[in-house]
Structure formats: structure tokens, C-alpha cells
Amino acid sequence: MRLASVIKGGVAIAALGVIVAWVVTRPDPLPDDAFAGLTPDVAHGEQVFWAAGCASCHAAENAEGEAKLVLSGGMAFASPFGTFYAPNISSDPDHGIGSWSMQDLGNAMMRGVSPSGQHLYPAFPYVSYAKAETQDIADLYAFLQTVPADATPSRPHDMPFPFNIRRAMGGWKFLFFDTDWVLTGDLTPEETRGRYLVEALGHCGECHTPRNALGAMDRTRWLAGGPTPDGKGKFPNITPAALDWSKADIIEYLTSGFTPDYDSAGGHMALVVQNTAKLPETDRAAIVAYLKKVPPVE
Structure with missing residues (x-):
């Protein structure tokens, strides 16, 4: 009887652990009204685009001039966890982000959550972008709708086990997704x-x-x-x-x-x-x- 009680207790603890882990690692998107009432400014969105360095990673390698706005992706980023590839973020509705909503872009940039509700890897610097103002994200979204469409498919990341388990990124976010400012105090x-x-x-x-x-x-x-x-x-x-x-x-x-x-x-x-x-x-x-x-x- 004692052994049965121990086993039952162990199963209960394990089940509780699974539930806690599932809750902790769940994606946490922005509130549905995060962009309510905002009017995008396309011209300012271009300034946000350059400040955020979008073309540096998502334009084709060695692109110059207007080609910097063809955001076909593909740049490789090797790391100890695998190799990440910058995705296509052009206005193409199938292979880029042309079908994304403003909320989709905000979730990706500020919460590291894809339109399908999956965690994104922090090779995409959402830990930093999370501090951005929603107006700037709205403006950037409006500008990205104006860039050329490109039908180049995004290349899948090359991630070995266990780093290819996206749900585990929820645990990483729980530990390290800190959106506080680093430099604080009296600033001009x-x-x-x-x-x-x-x-x-x-x-x-x-x-x-x-x-x-x-x-x-x-x-x-x-x-x-x-x-x-x-x-x-x-x-x-x-x-x-x-x-x-x-x-x-x-x-x-x-x-x-x-x-x-x-x-x-x-x-x-x-x-x-x-x-x-x-x-x-x-x-x-x-x-x-x-x-x-x-x-x-x-």
C-alpha cells in the first residue's frame, strides 16, 4: 500500500510538472488591441526600417541600392545551436509576409511569436525589438507593404535536437526575456x-x-x-x-x-x-x- 501511495504521489507530481511546464512555455502574444487607434505613417516607417536594420539580414547578400529593399532573405547565421537563415520578409503573400497583419508583425517583433502561434528563435532580435513603441511597429508594417514582392522560399533553419523543439523556447523566454532598459537613471x-x-x-x-x-x-x-x-x-x-x-x-x-x-x-x-x-x-x-x-x- 505504501509503495502504491508513493507511485501515485510521483505520478501526480510528474503530471503537475508537465502542466506547469506547458503553461510556462506557452507563447504569449500581444493583446488583440495592441495597435488599436494607431494610424501608420509610411514615411516614418522607412526610417524605422533603417534604424531596425531589416535590410542588413533580410536583403540578398551583396545587394546594393534599390536591391536592398528586395527582402528575399537567405543570409546564414552559424551558432553553437545550429544555423539560422534569415527568412523572406518581402511583400510576397505566399513566401514573404505580404499576408501578415499588423498584429502578426507586432507579435513577431515584440513577443517572438509567429502568425501560426509558434515561438521564434532569438536569432531574430525580438528581445531588443520588444522595447519598441507600437507606433513604430505600425509605421514599419505600413512601409513593408510597399517593398517589392519576391517569391524566394524561406530556407528552414538547420537545428539539431533538442534545439529544434520550438516549445522549449518558451522556457528560454521565461528565463531570459527581459524587456527592462539596461541604462537607467537621469537621462537627457x-x-x-x-x-x-x-x-x-x-x-x-x-x-x-x-x-x-x-x-x-x-x-x-x-x-x-x-x-x-x-x-x-x-x-x-x-x-x-x-x-x-x-x-x-x-x-x-x-x-x-x-x-x-x-x-x-x-x-x-x-x-x-x-x-x-x-x-x-x-x-x-x-x-x-x-x-x-x-x-x-x-
Whole structure:
């Protein structure tokens, strides 16, 4: 009888654990009225598009000029968890996101949830985009409806077991999906704008902040640099401990890609500069004001 009671108790505990895990890992989309009452601004949506770096990952490799707006996807991102491929986010209704609603885009960018209700992998930087303003997402949605349609199918991610279990991403989100601002305290309007551009739309921390064993950003070493996900290089430290360029030098770098030593941006950073160059100079200055305010990390 005692053994039977122990077995029953164990089964009950296991069942409770399964229920708790199912609840914890469930997708958590935005409220249905998240975009109610918003009027999209297509022109401003283009500015959000460049600030958010959409073309850097979703345009075809080596695309230039107007071809940067053909968001056919395909860029590969190797990581310790598998290889991710940027999807087609063109206006094509079948292979892109042309059939998505504004709510669908908001759920993907701010909650990491697909239109079918599945978790998205955080290689798509929704942990950062989650801090975006819903008006900006609405404006971006309106702009994305205007980009060319492309019928290139999205390439499936190459994820080994157990990382191919999307439901498990709910547990990752439960542990690491932190939408609080990193830099807090008294900020000027310019520094506040810079924080929004760096921490939210620009998602700079996604590359320049080291990650833990489960791939989450180590916010205690914010923007301190670290190894690239493929293990073949390093992202630089861009806190004041290492980035000691003047404000004018950094603004110039974000405009032309040229460093004070007459070098130029390379790799993926060259794509980032193509984006920041399209922003108003006040935004580039705001980014610099924020970077100068970030605590130095050796």
C-alpha cells in the first residue's frame, strides 16, 4: 500500500510538472488591441526600417541600392545551436509576409511569436525589438507593404535536437526575456533617444554584448564585446572603456564608415553603417550620447 501511495504521489507530481511546464512555455502574444487607434505613417516607417536594420539580414547578400529593399532573405547565421537563415520578409503573400497583419508583425517583433502561434528563435532580435513603441511597429508594417514582392522560399533553419523543439523556447523566454532598459537613471532627451535606438530598434547589444551558455545576453557586461556566434571572430567592446573616439569621430563612422585611423567598417558592421547613414544626424548624435553614457566595462 505504501509503495502504491508513493507511485501515485510521483505520478501526480510528474503530471503537475508537465502542466506547469506547458503553461510556462506557452507563447504569449500581444493583446488583440495592441495597435488599436494607431494610424501608420509610411514615411516614418522607412526610417524605422533603417534604424531596425531589416535590410542588413533580410536583403540578398551583396545587394546594393534599390536591391536592398528586395527582402528575399537567405543570409546564414552559424551558432553553437545550429544555423539560422534569415527568412523572406518581402511583400510576397505566399513566401514573404505580404499576408501578415499588423498584429502578426507586432507579435513577431515584440513577443517572438509567429502568425501560426509558434515561438521564434532569438536569432531574430525580438528581445531588443520588444522595447519598441507600437507606433513604430505600425509605421514599419505600413512601409513593408510597399517593398517589392519576391517569391524566394524561406530556407528552414538547420537545428539539431533538442534545439529544434520550438516549445522549449518558451522556457528560454521565461528565463531570459527581459524587456527592462539596461541604462537607467537621469537621462537627457538626447540620451533617451539614443537608448531607444541602441537598446531597442538598433539592437546593438545583440552583437556587442557577450552571451551565456544558453545564448542569452549577459547584461552585466553590456556592450563589452565577445566572440561571434560562429566562434571565428570577435565583436568589439563599444563601452567607453575601449571606444575612446570623440563624439564627432563616432558620428562620422556611423555616417561614412571611416574610422579616425582612416580605416573603414567591414563585415556586417559595413551593413549597419549603411543603415545608420540613412538616419537623421540627430539620431546618430543620440546614439553617440548614449554610448558615452554607458558604464565602461573592461
